[in-house]
Amino acid sequence: MTHPPTRPLTHPPTRPLTHPPTRPLTHPATRAATRPSSRAAVRPRRGRPGRPAVLRRVAALAGAVLLALAGTVATAPLGAHAIDHSKGSPGFCKSSTGVTVVVDFQQLGGTTIVRCNPRGSRGTGLDALKGAGFQIAGVQRWGEAFICRIENRPSAVEKLPIKGNEGYRELCIDTPPAAGYWSYWHAGNNCAWTYSQWGVKNRDFIPGGFEGWSFSLNATADTNPRPRIAAVRPGTSGRPCTARKEPKPTSNNPNVKQPGSSGGTGGADGGGTGPGSGTGTDGDGDGDGDGDGRPDGAQVPGTGQGPTGRQGALPPPKPRAGTADDPGKNVAFTGGENAPDVNQVIKKQSGASDYAPWAALAAAILLALATWVTALRRRRARHW
């Protein structure tokens, strides 16, 4: 009953908004050529003042190995803030463009953060999270495919009272235990939160919808806590939920993408990297026509339409079981405006010193010199 009225409502406003920005980035013919430059425009490689001197000293130390190290390290931009305020905006998204990201620390303590990633193009859950400005850390084993820390919580020095190991500390080396990890949720606007069956890199966020991160401590699959912010954008409450139900993964292969997902590479601005022909099973072949590499009939009505707007391509949006929580019961939240700089916090927590790396470098250089001198003396003694 609900879909006839919603389709006309959602389509016209979103299409003009979503298409123009994505097209130049993702047109198959120009994709390879434009990406590096578009990246440079979005994220200028920050300068490297004073770096060459460091480089030279390191290179003197041990040749090629270190050169490689220094070369790659030298490209590292310095200092990111806890919340990268250059990305996203605090609070809920104002319109149906973009995705609202909710990070609920639950029992870790700390005020829930709600930020908006205003991006109109499609992208993975990881793009949504990063694009909203959150600082995340993956695990060493899986990289960013498994989110281990958000805003440095749980930090490496924080004791997590998980069952059976009260003093557990999250080192983010291997997959975190099932008793203490960031659970991943999503919801369309005005929909109930759904525990994601897909990995963060394997599904696309719902434009105009919500991405939720809620720390699950000593919870089971049934008692995983939902984010305590209702998935309702201000001013839209009372409208029906129209998100399409996502298919469940059919295999355990962690690399399988959700059918029709953009297959973004996880870059903060990598949403345009999807293959020109999507793997969507429900696409009807006009996927290349709109040039944004997105198969038709993808997850959300209103975004999968080609310029021709063939309505038949879309499966009818189904009303979702369950509705959103009452926004009146939302917990207090901020936009993360006053969050401390994650790098500073880490530095303080770890007791790292500004001078220790220099001391290490100096020690290594001294030892290398001593090695050289000793080798010379021994060689001379041998041939005397």
Added chain:
Amino acid sequence: MGAPGRRATAWAGGYFLPRDLHPGAWWIWTLGLAVAASRTTNPWLLLTILAVVCFVVIARRSEAPWALAFRIYFGLGVLIVVFRVGFRFVFGGAEGSTILLTFPEIPLPAWAAGIRLFGAVSAESLLGGLYDGLRLATMVICLGAGNALANPKRLLKAMPPALYEVGTAVIVALSVFPQLAESALRVRRARRLRGGTTGKRMHVLRTIVIPVLEDALDRSLHLAASMDSRGYGRAGTARRRARFTTGLLMIVGLIGVCVGVYATLDGTTPRFLAFPVLASGTVVAMLGFRLAGRRVRRTRYRPDRWRPAEIVVAASGVAVAAAMFATSDVDPTNLNPSLTDLSWPLLSWTPLCGVLVGVLPALLSPPPETPHDHHPPAAAGGIPENVPERVRA
């Protein structure tokens, strides 16, 4: 390092008299550093460990053939790093957001899902490969240091009697690589002296590889003959069945110990593989030792003793490992630097000072005996004669 050694002798009561240390001490020191390296991917720490290892090896290695193989381990380490980083180029390293360069990606069929050929390469994944490779390379170089510093033949002498069968095999295997390296050096030098350096590649291969292989074969036959004549591999009076049981117990026990040690050191393996397997493996192996030791009676000529210098060397290695374990409990943040947003890896003082303790053997152990102190020097630039084996066993 002769001069400071001699000067120090005056006040240290013979502590610094040139001698070869107990090989076990060097192995404990080496393994301590290798364990420390295995705990961290922080490049500052790994570089410091590398510098420490190189310095101690150069200062304290003897002139024996196995000591000259150190540079080969070093080359192996460089190769490991190059490969690790190279694979990130080939099999897609797009983890992270700082894309450095983009190769055209080679599309693969659906059954190869999860494998990516080329494509974007990010600084984060390159650094990840570099840190990881550096860690493995440091561990390999540490093992090379053990091979360079410890005399494998004397290590065999120090083995408990029950371990002779296993120990012999292990030590023969361990010394093959240094022996090959030494053979290659010798053959190349001889070739150069003969003036046959110019030639086609195949010719070079024939004139180096074949003599080296032949040399290695000859040597192992010699070794086998000499060990046979000294009673190694002698089954004694034990019955076949008893020998089978002992062997089985020892092998099962040693496998258990290996798995347990691996799981203890690698933080990502399930914990039930760590201590329980290590403990039960040790128990089984000890049982095997006891059984084997009961029937083996061997005497030792001039056994190597643990003197203060040996204890200092071993303790410094243990201290490095202990410092790293302590830091990973107290402040684990910097042992595995995060690659999520690129920044210079942080470092705190505790692990750094801990690693620097490892340099003590270069200062606080007696220098090795040099054959040149006793023999007239060989003509400079000539072929050094086969270095006399100073194995007093």
